Amino acid sequence: TALEYIEVNERNLNALITPLYEEARSRSWMLDAALARGEELGSLFGVPVVVKDNITVDGVRTTCGSRMLENWISPYSAHVVECLERAGAVIIGKANMDEFAMGSSTEFSAFGPALNPWDLSRVPGGSSGGSAASVAAGYAPIALGSDTGGSIRQPAAFCGVYGLKPTYGLVSRFGLIAFASSLDQIGPFARSLKDVAAILQVISEPDARDATCARKERPNYAEFLNVTSLEGFKVGYLAGYESLEIDDEIKRAISQTIEICQESGAEIVEVDLPISTRYGLPCYYTIAPAEASSNLARFDGVQYGFSVAADDLKELYLKSRGSGFGPEVKRRILIGTFVLGSSRYDAYYLQAQKVRQLIIREFNAAFSKADVLITPATPTLPFKRGEKLTDPVKAYMADLFTIPVNLAGLPALSMRASMSQSGLPVGVQLIGKKFGEGDILKAASVIE
Ligand code: GLN
Numbered sequence: 001t002a003l004e005y006i007e008v009n010e011r012n013l014n015a016l017i018t019p020l021y022e023e024a025r026s027r028s029w030m031l032d033a034a035l036a037r038g039e040e041l042g043s044l045f046g047v048p049v050v051v052k053d054n055i056t057v058d059g060v061r062t063t064c065g066s067r068m069l070e071n072w073i074s075p076y077s078a079h080v081v082e083c084l085e086r087a088g089a090v091i092i093g094k095a096n097m098d099e100f101a102m103g104s105s106t107e108f109s110a111f112g113p114a115l116n117p118w119d120l121s122r123v124p125g126g127s128s129g130g131s132a133a134s135v136a137a138g139y140a141p142i143a144l145g146s147d148t149g150g151s152i153r154q155p156a157a158f159c160g161v162y163g164l165k166p167t168y169g170l171v172s173r174f175g176l177i178a179f180a181s182s183l184d185q186i187g188p189f190a191r192s193l194k195d196v197a198a199i200l201q202v203i204s205e206p207d208a209r210d211a212t213c214a215r216k217e218r219p220n221y222a223e224f225l226n227v228t229s230l231e232g233f234k235v236g237y238l239a240g241y242e243s244l245e246i247d248d249e250i251k252r253a254i255s256q257t258i259e260i261c262q263e264s265g266a267e268i269v270e271v272d273l274p275i276s277t278r279y280g281l282p283c284y285y286t287i288a289p290a291e292a293s294s295n296l297a298r299f300d301g302v303q304y305g306f307s308v309a310a311d312d313l314k315e316l317y318l319k320s321r322g323s324g325f326g327p328e329v330k331r332r333i334l335i336g337t338f339v340l341g342s343s344r345y346d347a348y349y350l351q352a353q354k355v356r357q358l359i360i361r362e363f364n365a366a367f368s369k370a371d372v373l374i375t376p377a378t379p380t381l382p383f384k385r386g387e388k389l390t391d392p393v394k395a396y397m398a399d400l401f402t403i404p405v406n407l408a409g410l411p412a413l414s415m416r417a418s419m420s421q422s423g424l425p426v427g428v429q430l431i432g433k434k435f436g437e438g439d440i441l442k443a444a445s446v447i448e
Contacts, residue, residue, distance in 0.1 A: 002048065003021045005138070005139075006019065006021075006092070007019070013115050013133055013137055014113065014130075015095060015114045015129075015133040015134045016093040016094060016096060017063055017065065017097075017109070018060065018061055020060065020091055023060070024093075031090070041088055043202060044084065044088050044202060046088060046089075047088070047140075048089070048139070049084055049089045050139055050140045050142075050144070051081065051084075051095065051143070052097055052128050052143070052146055053094040053130070054177045055081060055144060055175060055176050056077055056081065056176075056177070057074060057081050058076055060094065061073050061094075062074045062177065063094075064097070064099065065096065065097040065111060066324070066325065066329070067323070068305050068306045068325060069305040069306070070110070070305065070306065072305040076175065079172035079173075079174040079205075079209060079210070080144060080171060080172065080175070080176075080203040084144075084199075084203065093134070095143060096112075096130030097127045097130055098127035098129070098151075099326045100177070100179055100292070101128075101148055102127065102179065102328045103328055103395070104123075104151075104396075104399060105123035105125065105126045105385075105398075106126040107126070107385065107386070108126070108328045108329075110326055114129045117137040118160065118425060119382065119424060121384055121385060123158065123382060123385055124155055125155030125157065125159065126154070127145075127146075128143075128145030128146060129159075131143035131155070131189050132145070132152075132156050132163065133155075135159070135191060136159035136161050141191060141192075141195055142189065142195050142199050143189040143190075144189070144203070145186070146184055146187070147185055147402075148179045148180050148183045148288060148406060149284050149399050150398070150399035152164065152187045152188075153412060154399060155189075156414045156415075156427065157377035157378050157416075157425065157428075158425070159425065160419075161191055163188070163189050163414050164200065164413045165185055165187045165406070165413075166185055166187050166204065166411050167410060167432075168183070168185055169214045169409070170185070170214060170435065171185060171186045171204050171213070172186075172205075172206075172207035172210040173186065173210045174209040174213075178291075179295065181295065182287070183287070185406075186203065193444055193448060194222065194225060196413070197222045197225060197441055198221075201222070204218050206218075219438055221438065221441060224438040224441040224445070225442075229265045230265045230266035230442070233265070233442070233443070234267045234269055234371050234372075235258070235266040235267070235443065236270070236374070237269075237375070238273060238277075238375050239272050241376070242255075244277075244376075245379065246380070247381055249426050250379070250380075253418050254374060254375075254376060254428055256417060257417050260446065271369060272366070273362055274362075275359055275362050277401075277404070281399070282352075282355075283352045283356055283359065286339050286351075287349070287353070287407070289333070289336035290352075292332050293336025296333060301324070302316070305324070306324035339352075356407050359404050360407070363410060371439050371443075372439050372442075373431040374428060376401050377402065377414035377427040378398055379397060379400055380398070381425075382425075401429060410433065410436075411432045412429055412431040413429070413430045414428065415428060415430070430444055
């Protein structure tokens with residue numbers, strides 16, 4: 001059966017932290033019974049879905065890839081999980097991830113690394129590496145991940161599947177354990193654009209429990225897929241991408257993608273994003289850790305999860321946080337606390353907020369010329385395990401092209417454009433205007 005297939009493959013891939021085989025079986029029986037009773041069927045009736053382990057499911061443990069929450073059972077489901085279940089989906093497992101979604105390789109999981117199904121000596125990307133690997137390996141046609149600085153799009157590119165980060169505010173964050181609240185968004189992985197559209201429709205239902213979740217009506221996303229021509233549509237590409245320090249096969253994929261758009265009738269324009277490419281990373285690595293240091297303060301050994309016995313409160317905090325968090329999470333908390341310190345706030349945090357505004361303006365200018373932008377998803381093809389483990393800055397570079405999109409709150413999709421000589425997927429990224437998911441789907445369906 002499908003669940004046995006997963007069980008066998010998990011010995012290698014380690015894409016799941018918590019498989020939910022029993023739960024999935026009993027849920028399928030329940031759905032069968034509903035079917036027999038002639039109940040109305042949802043749009044995802046019986047579809048298996050994998051959910052990243054920082055998204056809560058009622059009664060199931062939600063570890064965030066951390067020792068800190070190893071035994072924490074969530075007493076409630078995330079909004080997106082409620083939506084999936086209403087639509088008839090069957091959640092078959094909680095996906096492996098970098099601890100608290102910090103990382104680009106899933107090697108920072110406290111439950112061991114997940115591997116890339118295309119080549120087991122390589123990483124699947126991160127932090128949603130388990131979700132991407134699950135879809136690439138055929139555990140489920142769709143999975144959910146979260147993207148704060150590229151964590152859906154970078155692993156999607158590394159695993160050769162579709163990965164969409166929606167506009168900030170399109171999908172409710174209720175039940176997503178926060179990393180950096182002004183950047184976090186939940187989004188889907190899938191092997192077809194039709195599935196991307198179908199799951200986006202389901203999870204983007206408005207939700208009053210997340211104050212940043214937009215109330216406006218969502219379009220019918222499937223409608224954007226019925227196009228054959230890009231006549232009257234403007235596609236922008238990054239000026240000078242040929243001379244960027246990125247893999248040659250990625251450059252080639254970009255120029256092929258531009259060509260396809262042109263042949264389909266799109267007008268091709270050049271755009272400049274110098275601030276985003278140059279200052280996006282330092283801006284993100286100031287703002288995201290600042291927000292994380294505050295969000296992660298709740299894991300103190302008292303309220304949630306892991307706790308180490310101690311003689312007094314301070315020692316309890318120190319010991320619990322000292323042994324509950326892994327190295328990357330500690331690094332982020334230290335950076336965040338540093339940039340928020342009263343004597344450094346103006347020079348770092350405030351400055352980064354100003355740069356963020358400039359990045360937003362730069363994208364606005366680009367989108368006055370184009371409907372969709374084509375950029376690399378990542379600077380390199382999937383890298384080897386261990387390759388960037390000891391050099392954090394090298395690892396941070398993996399999100400050079402994805403991070404500015406989060407800072408500007410825009411939607412973006414990464415998709416496979418070709419295969420490399422060595423048999424690895426080569427991805428590209430399509431960026432849209434705010435709430436321009438439809439435009440992205442339209443362009444992608446022509447490129448596909
Ligand atoms: N790799 C980036 C980081 O480590 C992005 C993570 C994410 O999007 N959750 O912060």
